[in-house]
Amino acid sequence: MGKLGAASCAIALILLYTQRRDRRLVARAPLAGAALACAALVCYAAWRYFLRPGPVGRADGHVVRFILGACSGFAVPLALAWGRALVLQDVPALARAVRGAKGWTAISVLMGCLFAAVYFFYGQQLGRLGVFDQIDMLFDADPKFHQSGWGTEIHTSLHPLLPAGWYLSCTLASRAVAAEWAPLAVSAGFGGLCVTLAALYFKKVTGSRLLGLAGAFLLGCTTAHLSFAAMPESYIVAAATLISLQLLVAHRQSLRLRFRHAVLVGVLATGVMITNAAAALVCYCCWRRTRRAAYVVRWAAYSLLIGSALLAAQSLILPQACGLEPSEYVYQQRFLHTQTPLGQRLAGLVNASLVQNVVGWIPAPAVIYGRPALRAGLQYDRLGQATVWLWAVSSLAAAWMVWRRRTWGSATFVAALLCLLVAAGFHSQYGYGNLFLYSCCFTFYVLALPAHGLAGSRSVPVALIVGVICVAMAVNNARFCRRVPAMLGELERARGWVSPGVTDPGKAVHPES
DSSP, rough: HHHHHHHHHHHHHHHHHTTOOOHHHHHHHHHHHHHHHHHHHHHHHIIIIIIIIOOOOOOHHHHHHHHHHHHHHGGHHHHHHHHHHHHIIIIHHHHHHHHTTHHHHHHHHHHHHHHHHHHHHHHHHHTTTTGGGGSSSSSTTTTHHHHGGGGGOOOOSSSSHHHOOOOOHHHHTTTTSSSSGHHHHHHHHHHHHHHHHHHHHHHHHHHHHHHHHHHHHHHHHSHHHHHHHSSSSSSHHHHHEEEEEEHHHHHTTTTTHHHHHHHHHHHHHHHTTTTTTHHHHHHHHHHHHHHHHHHHHHHHHHHHHHHHHHHHHHHHHHHHHHOOOHHHHHGGGGGGGSSSSSSHHHHHHHHHIIIITTTTTOOOEETTTTEEEEEEEOOHHHHHHHHHHHHHHHHHHOOOOOOOTGGGHHHHHHHHHHHHHHHHHHTTTTGGGGGGGGGGHHHHHHHHHGGGGTOOOOHHHHHHHHHHHHHHHHHHHHHHHHHHHHHHHHOOOOOTGOOOOOOOGGGOTTTTT
16 A cells, blocks of 8 residues: 555655646647556456456456556646635535525425434334344345444455445434444435435426426335445445436536546546446436547546546545455356346346335344244335325326327436436346345336426426325335334244254245245
């Protein structure tokens, strides 16, 4: 780490000195650094593949981090210039925008705070059952890695910049709540942030504050957000960054957003979850409204260097959080599901993305690692079935209105649609066996696409229908929240039927079978 810091600082100091003679160096240095990093990575990969073949190990991770960390020095002058612009230009502009709509902003923030309190209260009920200290016990989630050490055990190869942010957030949250509940407070806070950002997005898309609040309410009530905002997990943080990317596209003109905003939001989204890079690229292309490859290459180069600089800074805060391990990406191939027939995968994706992650269902009991657990399911009671039909019919009606009003040609609709297709295409191969675990990555898109059909709708029947959907969803999903801790308690009390030797989640046995 000392050599990495010395190399990066040396490059940064040289550039900071020479930029006084040529201001254009600030814009050109990241391009040169990214080109150098890519060339070094390609040469190293060719050397490992042709001249020294063998299994990928930790040494490869050290080399990759050294190359990117050293080249990140090229981004330091630009990072300083952008930091100055953020303080002197963006913060005052944001303050003026908030003052211009202070009433609506206050209502959106208040709604987010209310949902954050609900998530925190619900999560405490789950935490007292001990599920936060286990893996795969609650819908295949791994809250243990975010709970223990306040996130220092997070898989940094999949979440490169999350460990430092999670650790610092938990440190701040521990001043308001007990240390054991700090990770839950952070997750609940990001769940509330998702609701606030969604309200801003839906109001911008529909042009109605009432519909904006209704859309945010529905998002907060979905099973995906109720589940993963109420436990220490990274998926709700990824959802917040994905909504921020969509807001970037929706407000591209009204807020006069610049290139640096697209880069910084994309870097944060990718840093939280590496697969969000695809969504960041899609949103940048929709925001820029161009097909020129030069703009995409420039955005990718700046994002690579800024992300590498942040990764190097994170290594100083948490030396144990070393991401970008090639061996970890090779290991992730075990979660690829290519043997399942295409028709079955499509049916599973439709059920998971349009129904399971929105409408509450009856959890399925299981045995995982010899302990009672819950898995996601598609079994509904009568109220759940009625809610599913109401949600399906209303979504089809909204889709028909999108087609009739031709709002499908807007940049915001295209961005949401493409991001949904990218997520569906990716998860049709990766993690197909536990799609609900990744539901936060596409739930917002499922709500955002029908919302475009309500653009400009101010009629009373539309408001009544939306109100009925909100009430039905809230009541049904509240029953879902009551079932989860109740079923966990019943399974824990009935541990006599749990087989201590069962470690395969696929061999789950219902206690009544």
